[in-house]
Amino acid sequence: xKLYLRYMSILFxxxxxxxxxxxxxxxxxxxxxxxxFVSIFLFFQRFSNIRGWSLYEVALCYSVTHMAxxxxxxxxxxxxxxxxxxxxxNFDRILVxxxxxxxxxxxxxxxxxxxxxxxxxxxxxIYALNNISVVWDIYKIITLILMVxxxxxxxxxxxxxxxTLCFWTIEGLEVVNIFTDGGREMTQYPLSIYKEWAKKxxxxxxxxxxxxxxxxxxxxxxVNGNKLIYMLTPLSGxxxxxxxxxxxxxxVKHYKSTGS
Amino acid sequence: MIEVEHLSKxxxxxxxxxGVGAAxxxxxxxxxxxxxALHDISFNIDEGEIVGYIGxxxxxxxxxxxxxxxILVPDSGKCNILGHTPWKSRVNHVKNIGVVFGQRSQLWWxxxxxxxxxxxxxxxxxxxxxxxxTLELLTDTLDLSTLLSMPVRQLSLGQRMRCEIAAxxxxxxxxxFLDEPTIGLDxxxxxxxxxxxxxxxxxxxxxxxxxxxxxxDIETLAERIILIGKGKILLDGTLTELKNRFATHKTxxxxxxxxxxxxxxxxxxxxxxxxxxxxxxxxxxKIKVSEVISRLSKQFEIxxxxxxxxxxxxxxxxxxKEYQI
Numbered sequence: 001x002k003l004y005l006r007y008m009s010i011l012f013x014x015x016x017x018x019x020x021x022x023x024x025x026x027x028x029x030x031x032x033x034x035x036x037f038v039s040i041f042l043f044f045q046r047f048s049n050i051r052g053w054s055l056y057e058v059a060l061c062y063s064v065t066h067m068a069x070x071x072x073x074x075x076x077x078x079x080x081x082x083x084x085x086x087x088x089x090n091f092d093r094i095l096v097x098x099x100x101x102x103x104x105x106x107x108x109x110x111x112x113x114x115x116x117x118x119x120x121x122x123x124x125x126i127y128a129l130n131n132i133s134v135v136w137d138i139y140k141i142i143t144l145i146l147m148v149x150x151x152x153x154x155x156x157x158x159x160x161x162x163x164t165l166c167f168w169t170i171e172g173l174e175v176v177n178i179f180t181d182g183g184r185e186m187t188q189y190p191l192s193i194y195k196e197w198a199k200k201x202x203x204x205x206x207x208x209x210x211x212x213x214x215x216x217x218x219x220x221x222x223v224n225g226n227k228l229i230y231m232l233t234p235l236s237g238x239x240x241x242x243x244x245x246x247x248x249x250x251x252v253k254h255y256k257s258t259g260s
Numbered sequence: 261m262i263e264v265e266h267l268s269k270x271x272x273x274x275x276x277x278x279g280v281g282a283a284x285x286x287x288x289x290x291x292x293x294x295x296x297a298l299h300d301i302s303f304n305i306d307e308g309e310i311v312g313y314i315g316x317x318x319x320x321x322x323x324x325x326x327x328x329x330x331i332l333v334p335d336s337g338k339c340n341i342l343g344h345t346p347w348k349s350r351v352n353h354v355k356n357i358g359v360v361f362g363q364r365s366q367l368w369w370x371x372x373x374x375x376x377x378x379x380x381x382x383x384x385x386x387x388x389x390x391x392x393x394t395l396e397l398l399t400d401t402l403d404l405s406t407l408l409s410m411p412v413r414q415l416s417l418g419q420r421m422r423c424e425i426a427a428x429x430x431x432x433x434x435x436x437f438l439d440e441p442t443i444g445l446d447x448x449x450x451x452x453x454x455x456x457x458x459x460x461x462x463x464x465x466x467x468x469x470x471x472x473x474x475x476x477d478i479e480t481l482a483e484r485i486i487l488i489g490k491g492k493i494l495l496d497g498t499l500t501e502l503k504n505r506f507a508t509h510k511t512x513x514x515x516x517x518x519x520x521x522x523x524x525x526x527x528x529x530x531x532x533x534x535x536x537x538x539x540x541x542x543x544x545x546k547i548k549v550s551e552v553i554s555r556l557s558k559q560f561e562i563x564x565x566x567x568x569x570x571x572x573x574x575x576x577x578x579x580x581k582e583y584q585i
Contacts, residue, residue, distance in 0.1 A: 003382045010379050014370035017411070093366055095331045096359045097383055098351045256333045256347065258271065 003099070007107030015112050022113060029116030033066055036188070037124055051193045057220055059128035062188040064144070064212050066121035068151025069184045070114040076156040078108040080180075082163035083170045091255070101252055102245070105163070132220075140219050143231050150234035151211040155180060157244035158206065164251035183208050190216060210237040261467060262305040262328065262435065267337035269298040269323055297323045298334070299491040307434075310461055310468040312482030312499075316580055320491040321471045325437050328469075329359050342434060355384065358428035362440035365420065366427055367412045373423050374408040377430060384431035391430065398426040402456055418449025425456065429466075436460075438470045442477055454480050475572045487579060494583050499572075506575040511568040512552055513539045516560035525555050 015022050040062065044055035053061075073080065085091050085108060094104045134140070162176030183206060191199050191213035203209035210233040217223050218230035275291040298320045305311055315321050326332040328339060330346035330353050339345055344353040360366075367376040381391045399405050402422045407415060415423065421441065428436065438457070442450045454477060460466045470482060478485060478499070485502060487495040495502065511531065518535050527546030531539040542552055549567055556562065 006379050006382045010368055010371055010375050013375065014368060017370045089361070089364055092326065092331050092361070093359075093364070095350065096329050096354050096357070098355045098385075099383055100351075253333075256331065 004103065004107055008110055011107075011110045012112060015110075025113035026116035029070075029113050030120045031116075033117055034120050037062060037120075040188075050189070053190050053193070056128045056132040057216070058189060059124050060132060060219075061190050061212050061216055063121045063125035063128060064147050064151060064216075065184055065188045065208075067118060067125070067148050068211065069155055069180075070117035070121060071148070072152045072155035072159070074111050074114040074118070075152075076106060076159050077111040078105040079156065079159035079163040080111075081109055082159075083166045083173055086166045086170060095256070102248065134220060139231060143215050143219055143234065146234035147211050147215050150237035151208075153238050153241045154206065154208060154211060155183075157241045158183070160241075160244040160248050164248050167251040167255045179206055187212055207237040207240050210234060261307045261342065262303075262469075263338075263340045264304070264328065265302050265338040267298055267301040267324070267327060267334050267339060268296070269327065269332065269334045270294050270296045296491050298327075301337070301488070301491075301493055303486055303493065303496060305467060305469065307467055308461065308465045309484060310457070310470065310482050312478040312485040313469055313471045313488065314473075314478065314485055314576070315488040319488045321488060322439065324488070325359075325439055325469070325471060329357055329437055330354055355431065356434050358431070358433035358436045360424055360428050360436070360438045360441055362421070362438070362443040365412065365424060367420070367423060369412050372409050372411055373404075373415075376412070376427065377408075380427060380430050386431050390432065394430055394432055395426075398429060401459055402426050402452070418445050418452070421445060421449065421453060422456075425453065429460065432464075433466070435467045435469070438468060438472075440472055441470065442472065442474050450474075450476075457481055475576060479572050487576075489580065489583050495579070502575065503569065503572070506578055507569050508544055509570060510542050510544060510549055511539060511570075512542055512549060513537065513566045513568070514553070514556055514560070514562055515564040516556075516562050519560050521559060523556075523559065525552055528552060 037059070040058060041055065044058070048054070050058070078085070082105065085094075085105070090108070094101055094108075097104060158176065158179045162173060162180075165173060165176070183202070186194070186198070186202060187208040191202060191209045194202075199209065203214070214230050214233040218227055223230050271294070272292045273295050275293050301320075301324060313321055313324065323332065327334050328341060328346055330350045333347040339347075341353060342356050344356070346353045367373060368379070377395065380386075386394075399408070402425070404422060404426060407419050407423055412420060412423070425438075425441065436457075441457075442453055445453065457468060457470075458481065461468055468481070470477065472478060482499060484498055485495070486493060512528075515537050520535050523530075523533075523538065525540070525547070527543050528540040531541050533539070538556075540552065542549055553562075553565060
């Protein structure tokens with residue numbers, strides 16, 4: 001962990017060498033998703049709800065997804081841009097250092113400009129919390145925090161899967177964006193507005209549903225039946241990272257036997 | 261210290277002809293050919309040796325280095341380095357080794373060199389005291405003191421290479437792999453790097469394995485060379501052995517007071533001749549160099565004599581030819 005912070009500080013210093021670019025990119029990262037939110041806002045000006053979800057409820061859903069996305073993009077960027085690590089041969093360097101590959105890849109890159117997107121999602125979160133009619137208690141707050149953490153892990157897991165693909169091919173990796181960017185765009189709305197197959201896919205295959213839609217039902221008191229299950233669904237989302245780690249180490253083994 | 265036995269490694273390479281059609285075809289039905297990168301490689305290296313690992317491009321040098329540094333897993337064979345099998349206990353093994361890839365940097369580009377060193381200190385879990393001692397020694401011998409506060413991107417190639425080598429020695433490795441450490445360096449930096457490698461080898465007993473295409477590196481550094489071609493070891497011996505085996509001729513050049521008398525000594529061929537100078541190629545199995553000089557001195561008033569062995573570069577070219585690699 002100390003080493004991870006060291007990595008972070010050295011890369012932060014690097015980024016500060018290009019201060020203007022950092023500030024401009026951060027501002028860009030603030031406004032691009034912000035426009036998405038404006039479009040949601042305008043949408044709700046015409047229609048008062050989508051399938052029973054109000055603007056503030058959707059805003060809450062949106063902010064959780066975007067917070068998780070921006071944090072994971074900042075801290076797991078090393079996996080997201082792993083193909084360049086392979087192309088430049090820097091992965092060999094990682095293998096001759098006495099630390100785990102996962103830690104070193106995580107530490108190889110941080111995308112601090114995502115602070116813009118994070119700020120934006122926090123503002124939307126505050127806006128939603130101020131206007132929503134929910135009675136908050138400690139369980140709901142814990143659930144909300146779990147939702148963000150679990151979301152970060154799921155996004156990170158997808159980045160890892162994408163990075164693992166680099167061990168076989170470095171072409172056509174855009175496919176992974178279907179799950180990250182696509183997943184983000186889908187899950188900024190509650191899953192219940194989608195068709196059945198999409199709901200199932202994002203609950204059981206890539207468990208985005210477990211980090212926002214299902215626990216949101218609990219927070220917004222829309223659950224009939226066992227509340228505990230809904231509250232704890234973010235935990236099952238966290239399990240998603242386990243197979244990703246296993247697949248990653250399988251990929252590393254493959255790399256070591258082919259060297260390509 | 262380093263024991264390598266019967267190492268073999270082959271790669272599958274996708275076969276593809278040029279052109280869009282072929283690209284599509286290979287996408288649907290990829291054809292593979294197997295390339296044998298290493299075939300039954302065995303050698304032992306003792307503590308404190310400097311070994312030059314040479315061979316033409318694509319001979320398998322890098323593959324060998326990658327296997328013994330724990331990056332690649334071989335198809336078969338054994339390898340024991342300080343009690344570890346590199347590909348089985350990677351983390352424990354790499355603590356003992358330092359690796360310099362001449363063409364790639366291991367330093368962080370935008371920050372001062374010292375920041376990179378501090379990070380390496382944490383990566384290798386070097387204690388504060390050890391780190392300070394080692395760094396002091398490296399700073400002195402490599403003359404780094406003015407470089408440590410500069411960002412890597414502002415260093416010249418020679419300065420950067422010195423910093424790279426220091427970076428791979430911070431954790432006091434017992435073995436150092438140098439993959440083309442002098443590539444692209446100017447004469448001054450080359451000599452600095454060579455001297456440094458000699459110094460750490462002598463003083464710290466660091467075992468060095470060096471791949472290079474620069475025969476001067478080999479001549480000044482390596483006592484022993486391993487020549488590899490097409491994945492096989494062709495020759496493993498000292499530099500002197502190699503020279504004796506292939507240096508069958510010497511060149512004798514003599515300057516003398518003007519004289520144009522004809523000359524013919526058995527066992528020599530005239531390479532060039534003017535009124536004041538003659539160059540002879542001497543076949544060592546037929547006549548001794550001293551004999552040639554004394555014969556010449558009877559005939560001419562000698563001003564200066566130089567005797568040259570064949571340059572190692574030429575010997576290597578001959579070797580490559582002999583083994584058809």
